[in-house]
Amino acid sequence: MSKLFTNIKVxxxxxxxxxxxxxxxxxxAETGGxxxxxxxxxxxxxxxxxxxxxxxxxxVLADGNGYLGSPGLYDDSQIAGWRLVTDAIHARGGKVFAxxxxxxxxxxxxxxxNHDQPVGPSEVPHSTMAHTSGGWVTATPNRxxxxxxxxxIVEGFRAAAQRALAAGFDGVELHxxxxxxxxxxxxxxxxxxxxxxxxxxxxxxxxxxxxxxxVISVWGSNRVAVRLSPSSTFGEMADSDPHSLxxxxxxxxxTLNLAYLHLIEPRWLAEEGSEEQTPxxxxxLRKHFSGVLITAGGFDGQxxxxxxxxxxxxxxxxxxxxxxxxxxxxxxxxxxxLNRYDRxxxxxxxxxxxxxxxxxxxxxxxxxx
Numbered sequence: 001m002s003k004l005f006t007n008i009k010v011x012x013x014x015x016x017x018x019x020x021x022x023x024x025x026x027x028x029a030e031t032g033g034x035x036x037x038x039x040x041x042x043x044x045x046x047x048x049x050x051x052x053x054x055x056x057x058x059x060v061l062a063d064g065n066g067y068l069g070s071p072g073l074y075d076d077s078q079i080a081g082w083r084l085v086t087d088a089i090h091a092r093g094g095k096v097f098a099x100x101x102x103x104x105x106x107x108x109x110x111x112x113x114n115h116d117q118p119v120g121p122s123e124v125p126h127s128t129m130a131h132t133s134g135g136w137v138t139a140t141p142n143r144x145x146x147x148x149x150x151x152x153i154v155e156g157f158r159a160a161a162q163r164a165l166a167a168g169f170d171g172v173e174l175h176x177x178x179x180x181x182x183x184x185x186x187x188x189x190x191x192x193x194x195x196x197x198x199x200x201x202x203x204x205x206x207x208x209x210x211x212x213x214x215v216i217s218v219w220g221s222n223r224v225a226v227r228l229s230p231s232s233t234f235g236e237m238a239d240s241d242p243h244s245l246x247x248x249x250x251x252x253x254x255t256l257n258l259a260y261l262h263l264i265e266p267r268w269l270a271e272e273g274s275e276e277q278t279p280x281x282x283x284x285l286r287k288h289f290s291g292v293l294i295t296a297g298g299f300d301g302q303x304x305x306x307x308x309x310x311x312x313x314x315x316x317x318x319x320x321x322x323x324x325x326x327x328x329x330x331x332x333x334x335x336x337x338l339n340r341y342d343r344x345x346x347x348x349x350x351x352x353x354x355x356x357x358x359x360x361x362x363x364x365x366x367x368x369x
Contacts, residue, residue: 002305005333008314010052010292011222011259013095013170018308019329021046021053022296022317023099023173023227027069027131027348033059035071035081041355043085045326047094048359052315054262055085057101057175060160061153063112063119064181066103066139067131069348073100073160073167082167090168097171097225097259098164100215102153104181105142105190106235108132118142119149121185122192126236128179131347147195150207153181158214161224171223172215174208177264179235182208183228186245189238201248209252221257225294230281231266243284250288261289262317265297279312286312301332320346327359336360 005017030036047053058073059065065072072078082098089096105120108130112118120142130139145153161172176182184190185207191198197206208226216224229237230246239245253261263282282295295307296317304316322328324341331338337360345353 002333003308004301004305004316005329008292010315011171013052013259015050015052015095017049017051017329017333018315019049019051019304019332020294020315020317021051021322022319023054023056023175024319024323025056025067025070025347026323026354027067028354029069029071030081032075032077033065033070033072034078035085038351038355039071039081040084040088041351043096044088044092045355045359046322046328047089047092047096048327049329050093051095051329053089053094053096054173054317055096055098057099057180058082058160058164060100060102060156063114063116064102064104064107064156065111066107066180067347068111068133069131073098073163074156076163079163079167082164082169086168086170095170097173097223098160098167098169099173099175099227100157100160100164101175102156102181103130104179104184106130106139106179107142108137109140110134119145120181121145121190121197124190124192126190128235144193147197150197153207154210154214157211158218161215161218165218171225171259172219173225173227173262174212174215175227176208177227177229178232179229179237182211183235183237186249187237187239187242189236189240201245204245205249205252208249209256212253212256212258216256222259224256225258225260225262226253227262227264229264230285232264246281246285247288250285254289254291258291260292260294260314261285262294262296263313265295279307282307282313301335304332323353324357325360326357331360 107118109115110132293313294315295313320341324339
């Protein structure tokens with residue numbers, strides 16, 4: 001049997017396989033960022049084989065969202081909707097972490113309660129996109145956060161973690177990747193500050209580490225995780241010395257005894273089969289983080305098995321294949337054909353391309369090897 005289908009412990013949780021539902025923005029939340037029946041069905045389907053699921057990003061503050069249709073954990077009214085999601089997952093034997101984030105500069109005035117400017121570490125011109133009622137539009141130019149505003153950001157992460165606990169989650173993952181606020185502070189392409197949140201690695205990592213410690217104060221360290229994307233340029237991210245920066249960040253996170261560190265490989269936006277599926281980021285940071293590692297990068301089943309067998313990562317997070325195959329762990333275990341995914345239905349919309357993908361036992365006519 002492949003090591004991909006052997007037991008593993010993640011924090012206090014035991015799993016019988018290492019296939020993880022990656023956090024995926026699907027933009028189907030209802031008004032007010034509340035998860036509705038569609039989201040309950042979607043997540044419940046993907047827990048059919050038990051295992052470990054990570055939700056799409058939930059905004060920690062009302063003005064921290066970057067996408068119309070994203071869920072939130074910034075208001076108590078959102079707790080009941082998330083409780084229905086976690087109950088559906090638990091009923092099928094799964095466990096689930098809530099991913100929480102602040103979009104920072106990747107936002108738009110139309111998404112903010114007061115229709116004001118998004119915030120970031122510095123005023124650096126960029127042309128990232130936000131999803132509004134008018135569709136995908138260029139983000140509103142951001143202003144720099146004042147240093148006295150930063151504690152409220154940290155408190156937003158702590159309060160969101162508290163709501164996640166009330167909603168029945170099994171842990172929390174902080175989204176420090178993909179050019180969102182925590183990542184914006186980390187990398188010097190977006191962080192030009194000269195105060196205690198800019199300049200040195202220590203200063204630029206301060207917000208991420210403070211937010212992580214705030215979440216730990218709610219959950220305990222072994223049910224808290226962080227996601228990073230050291231080599232991704234998504235969100236127009238860049239750093240003058242990314243290797244040293246993220247090695248430093250990994251070492252600092254290692255001292256916190258997290259449930260896991262979740263890494264995004266640089267090929268995650270590539271078409272399937274367009275690059276060699278080597279977990280280069282994970283291999284590098286494995287030397288600096290001693291805990292459980294999850295890697296994500298558009299991997300197929302064959303390479304996922306090889307990565308785990310080699311010990312480069314402990315679990316593999318799947319995105320597009322898990323979108324199209326709600327029973328993905330079973331299909332990978334038994335080498336069954338996979339449903340084709342439809343990119344045009346990834347973001348927003350109805351049940352089409354969301355909850356209507358067939359399980360293998362339902363039909364095999366629309367599957368490909």
